[in-house]
Amino acid sequence: MTSTKRIGFFLGPLLFILLYFFFPVDLISPDAPKVLALAAWMLTWWITEAAPIPVTAFLPMVGFPLLGVMKISQSTAPYANPVIFLFMGGFMIALALQKHKLHERIALQLIKLTGTSGNGIILGFMLASALLSMWISNTATAMMMLPIAMSVVNLLLQDAGSIQNLGNKGDRNFAVGLMLSIGYACSLGGMATIIGTPPNVVFVGLLNEFYGIKISFAEWFIVGFPVAALLVFANYYLVTRLIFPNNLEKIKGSDELIASRLKELGSIRKEEKLVLTIFSITAFFWMFQQPINSVLNLDLLNDTTVAMCGGLLMFIVPINFSQGEFVLHWSDTEKLAWGILFLFGGGLCLAEGLDKSGIIPAVGKWIAGHGTFTIWVTLLVIVISVYLSELMSNVALVNVFIPVVFGISNVMEVNPVLMGLPVTLGASIALMFPIATPPNAIVFSSGYIRIQDMVRAGFWLNIISILIIWGISITVVNWLFL
Numbered sequence: 001m002t003s004t005k006r007i008g009f010f011l012g013p014l015l016f017i018l019l020y021f022f023f024p025v026d027l028i029s030p031d032a033p034k035v036l037a038l039a040a041w042m043l044t045w046w047i048t049e050a051a052p053i054p055v056t057a058f059l060p061m062v063g064f065p066l067l068g069v070m071k072i073s074q075s076t077a078p079y080a081n082p083v084i085f086l087f088m089g090g091f092m093i094a095l096a097l098q099k100h101k102l103h104e105r106i107a108l109q110l111i112k113l114t115g116t117s118g119n120g121i122i123l124g125f126m127l128a129s130a131l132l133s134m135w136i137s138n139t140a141t142a143m144m145m146l147p148i149a150m151s152v153v154n155l156l157l158q159d160a161g162s163i164q165n166l167g168n169k170g171d172r173n174f175a176v177g178l179m180l181s182i183g184y185a186c187s188l189g190g191m192a193t194i195i196g197t198p199p200n201v202v203f204v205g206l207l208n209e210f211y212g213i214k215i216s217f218a219e220w221f222i223v224g225f226p227v228a229a230l231l232v233f234a235n236y237y238l239v240t241r242l243i244f245p246n247n248l249e250k251i252k253g254s255d256e257l258i259a260s261r262l263k264e265l266g267s268i269r270k271e272e273k274l275v276l277t278i279f280s281i282t283a284f285f286w287m288f289q290q291p292i293n294s295v296l297n298l299d300l301l302n303d304t305t306v307a308m309c310g311g312l313l314m315f316i317v318p319i320n321f322s323q324g325e326f327v328l329h330w331s332d333t334e335k336l337a338w339g340i341l342f343l344f345g346g347g348l349c350l351a352e353g354l355d356k357s358g359i360i361p362a363v364g365k366w367i368a369g370h371g372t373f374t375i376w377v378t379l380l381v382i383v384i385s386v387y388l389s390e391l392m393s394n395v396a397l398v399n400v401f402i403p404v405v406f407g408i409s410n411v412m413e414v415n416p417v418l419m420g421l422p423v424t425l426g427a428s429i430a431l432m433f434p435i436a437t438p439p440n441a442i443v444f445s446s447g448y449i450r451i452q453d454m455v456r457a458g459f460w461l462n463i464i465s466i467l468i469i470w471g472i473s474i475t476v477v478n479w480l481f482l
Contacts, residue, residue: 005050031069034067035353038067038353042057057347058342061346083205083208085308087195091137091341092314092336094136096279098144101265104261106131108128112259112262116250117250122181122236129189132189133188138439139439145182146442146445170247181235184461187428187429187437191224192224193217197428199394199397202402206402209351210351213416223425227425271327315329351403379466381423381426386466406420432455
């Protein structure tokens with residue numbers, strides 16, 4: 001255990017004791033010291049990872065009933081929120097994509113289309129990473145793309161042995177730019193859909209929990225996809241033209257490498273076709289559920305129902321019925337990120353405690369004062385979100401910061417989506433440090449990137465990202481939700 005984890009392990013309970021016994025009971029409400037104490041414990045363990053993050057998420061489930069904040073039936077309810085099952089269905093679909101290597105085939109075909117020049121290869125990897133991370137885990141996407149990218153870089157390395165010994169600056173810039181672009185694209189692509197990255201799901205759940213406002217898959221896509229697309233291409237231009245230009249016309253052997261990887265996959269198999277069919281049907285109903293409901297004059301379809309139907313189909317559509325082979329078997333769910341689902345529940349439970357105890361309204365009133373909502377307030381909360389996400393888990397950030405933003409929205413009497421959605425998008429912009437996101441850490445592990453390379457690129461990309469998210473927020477988000 002690292003020193004940070006050891007310190008955090010004891011600091012969390014210590015903060016709980018201090019706040020529980022010494023926070024003024026009459027300042028906000030009698031329950032406020034209890035909720036703040038538990039929130040401080042959770043936040044400390046989330047930041048330091050002194051205990052597994054999903055384990056920490058169970059603290060409010062047992063803590064709130066023991067402290068008398070709410071009944072056990074109330075504290076367990078958030079762990080069965082419909083948004084959690086939306087993500088579970090998405091996880092099941094992603095498992096099928098990964099199990100049958102359909103995601104790898106899609107990635108290789110995209111890379112093949114963009115050409116084999118230095119910039120063409122980087123663009124191909126970025127598009128493939130961003131597209132896949134819209135639907136499957138950002139971490140899983142980065143893990144899949146990294147070995148393929150390293151194979152391409154090895155064509156340049158040959159006998160050089162390391163990136164430091166590459167023959168020219170263009171080769172080194174290509175290797176660095178490729179690795180950075182993959183890591184960044186995995187994070188940025190997830191912003192496009194509700195299920196693309198955990199913070200999106202947390203925000204949607206909190207919004208429904210607090211206000212009964214539901215953001216559909218299509219509504220999120222109208223906002224998230226333009227943001228993700230603009231950020232991916234801004235990233236591509238900045239990395240390949242300004243920060244790490246490579247000027248490589250063609251990577252010798254790259255055509256053969258991609259062709260050999262596709263040859264290993266062989267022609268598209270029956271199981272891949274079935275996965276692609278189910279995935280396409282699910283995506284169709286996600287996008288067009290509202291028109292279908294209107295035509296049928298029934299509130300029949302919603303994001304969660306569609307996601308779970310798609311996920312369940314993976315288990316009941318047979319590849320070979322006589323032999324009992326299906327697209328997915330229950331044993332495949334051993335690879336499902338169950339911890340993330342529990343993390344959502346813990347965040348929703350904590351937020352409910354913060355709200356019921358009066359903490360969120362009090363903080364919102366204190367921050368907002370007597371001010372009025374302007375586009376500059378939106379810019380400020382985006383900046384805070386982006387730079388906090390460099391230091392802490394983006395899921396933990398959204399769990400803690402979004403309820404505060406809701407409090408500010410209430411005081412300013414503005415639709416909570418107008419500030420909450422930009423904050424959530426900003427939480428995915430953590431591009432400066434290896435520890436900021438799993439994709440950053442994965443590509444950094446390649447050994448081709450120095451910390452100063454990531455800081456240098458991430459610094460400028462953070463600024464561009466803030467401006468793009470802000471621009472979409474004061475235009476598209478206002479138009480859609482105002």
